[in-house]
Amino acid sequence: MMFLWLFFGIALPTLIGWLLVRLCEGRHPVLFPLERFVLGFLLGTTATMFMVFLANIAGLILFARLDFLSVEGALTLLLLLLRILQWHFFPNLSPNPIPLPKSEIRLPKSVSVLLILLALWTIAKIAFGSFILVTTPAYFDDTLKNWNYRAKVFSLTHTLDVGAAGEEESGTLSSYPPTVSLFKTSLVSLFGQWHEGLVNSIHILWFLASLILLFFALRHRTSWQWALLGTYLLASLPLYFFGGVNAYADVFLSAHLFAAGALLARGLTETDAHRRQSLFRLSALAMGLLVFTKNEALILYLPLLLLVLAGGLIFLWSQKRMTRREILLSLAWVAGWLLVIMLPWVLFKWTHGLAFGNAKAISSSYSFGWQPGVLYVLRVNTFFEGNWNLLFPLLLLLVALARKRLFSSTLAPLSFFVLAAIALQAGLFLFTSLSVEALKQTGLARGFVQLAPLVTMLTVLLLREEMKKV
Secondary structure (H helix, E strand, O other): OHHHHHHHHHHHHHHHHHHHHHHHHOOOOOOOHHHHHHHHHHHHHHHHHHHHHHHHHOOOOOOOHHHHHHHHHHHHHHHHHHHHHHHHHOOOOOOOOOOOOOOOOOOOHHHHHHHHHHHHHHHHHHHHHHHHHHHOOOOOHHHHHHHHHHHHHHHHHOOOOOOOOOOHHHOOOOOOOOHHHHHHHHHHHHHOOOOHHHHHHHHHHHHHHHHHHHHHHHHOOOOHHHHHHHHHHHHHOHHHHHHHOOOOOHHHHHHHHHHHHHHHHHHHHOOOHHHHHHHHHHHHHHHHHHOOOOHHHHHHHHHHHHHHHHHHHHHHHHOOOOOHHHHHHHHHHHHHHHHHHHHHHHHHHHHOOOOOOOOOOOOOOOOEOOOOOHHHHHHHHHHHOOOOOOHHHHHHHHHHHOOOOOOOOOOHHHHHHHHHHHHHHHHHHHHEOOHHHHHOOOOOOHHHHHHHHHHHHHHHHHHHHHHHOO
């Protein structure tokens, strides 16, 4: 019965997201049907909660069942109308099938069978973890003091009560975007009362979304065997799996970051101009919604994504592969989604004095300089604690082997973003007073959880390139 209420809770947001994705694709689809559905679910939940947030702060609705449904219903009707108009004026919406990569090195049949068995084993692990999540009351600090606590406050007050949900002693961290807690609130309003298993079950779907999106992102570049291998590698990472089957928000952020980064990287390397524009529009939508996930998205990842986009567009223009008009149009989509989503959220934070940063405000009081002990903790946490299996040692080895062509191939946008993001996070711990997050092991690995899908994708693609030489 609980899963039936979960289905009802995600149905309209998923449809909203699917329509948004389909509108962004336009006449030139670039996604597989299941990929489009999963991306629609992921982006739709965030987009719907953003509209609920706007309607609430505008005084139009409360966080009650009919209010949630009214926003979702209005959004659905509006997007359906736009989709009908798109279909009417641009009827040829599927002119060509999505191109698949050319056949490459053939893996032995035994390897394919092994990959399928590993996939089945992974499904069994996720099923068991899901059972534990939905049948066990939450007991982790972040879940109790932030995501579920705020959902309870929103359910009781029916509004964004910043004062009640922002007391420092309660540790609720009200400066975070309210998406996760708001979606839990929508499930509670639909069900009629608080249900721990119901509100926690959505995290499993976000975890599955990250795995499926990684599979298809790899499938656009390589064979299904390599795509399945990458999906298994991500699901087998102990800390990522742990975050996926518990009510944490880092996997939720990682899925949005992966969507934005993978779509952007694919767009910058796409040879067809029409499909490139579709990918840029989708990436722009994902970038905008990324801001409404966690504070790290706005502070750390969005600037890097914009830097990769700017560098890629400059390169394509210099190679005469994009016109000035196409570049301006791509930038306009990014600027438009950021203005629509980021600007209201940033203004809300400033107006209510909410902090920018991960649990701690970004301020001039931070000390800068070498932080003793952090390098040792970084090394141990990343390579010797078993959090990531052999992912990061393998990545470093492959980067060293491919160093001469790493930034001169189609992997350049992905490589630059992943390596720059890792270096930026390490630098923050090594040279600022945020080192306390590393020394106390309170926030060190979270950044790597958020990057894990993109790191896995880069590692698999580099491994495939090296295997071709054998």
